[in-house]
Amino acid sequence: SEGSFLEFFEPASYYLYVKVVNEAGLSAYAHSDSFTIDTTAPQIDMIVLTNPTASNTTKARYTASKETFGVYWEIHDDISGVRDITWCVGTNPLFCNVAPPRDTGLGSVHLFQGDLVEGQGYYVTVRATNRAGMTATRCSDV
Numbered sequence: 810s811e812g813s814f815l816e817f818f819e820p821a822s823y824y825l826y827v828k829v830v831n832e833a834g835l836s837a838y839a840h841s842d843s844f845t846i847d848t849t850a851p852q853i854d855m856i857v858l859t860n861p862t863a864s865n866t867t868k869a870r871y872t873a874s875k876e877t878f879g880v881y882w883e884i885h886d887d888i889s890g891v892r893d894i895t896w897c898v899g900t901n902p903l904f905c906n907v908a909p910p911r912d913t914g915l916g917s918v919h920l921f922q923g924d925l926v927e928g929q930g931y932y933v934t935v936r937a938t939n940r941a942g943m944t945a946t947r948c949s950d951v
Contacts, residue, residue: 817846820888847941851886856935856949861920875925880933880949881918889940891915896935898923902948903934910936 817823825841859879860869872878884891894913897905898921908923925931933949 850945
């Protein structure tokens, strides 16, 4: 009815129930599948750049390679789950001027291969989207 207010709580499963009554007084019922309201973005806990010649999991501030470095991250979404992750490489935080955004699926360990300039700092930007369409972006802290 007009002016009514519904209050939803997260996380919870909701259903939509519909009752239809015709002029003869006959009625029919229908209901939806469950749905969950998620207004929170995924959590990107960390982004770590690594020297793949030394270790794929140890944080590195320097690499001897002019062609490659490793990167991994930890991302989670406890309500609707992570739908997709993209990452890119730039010479400044949140820039993608070295490598454009690339879809990773749901993987968390990747190898960048390309031409790197000696002495130049590089940043990895990760963007995660959950199944509700909420997005989080975080940049490495080189």
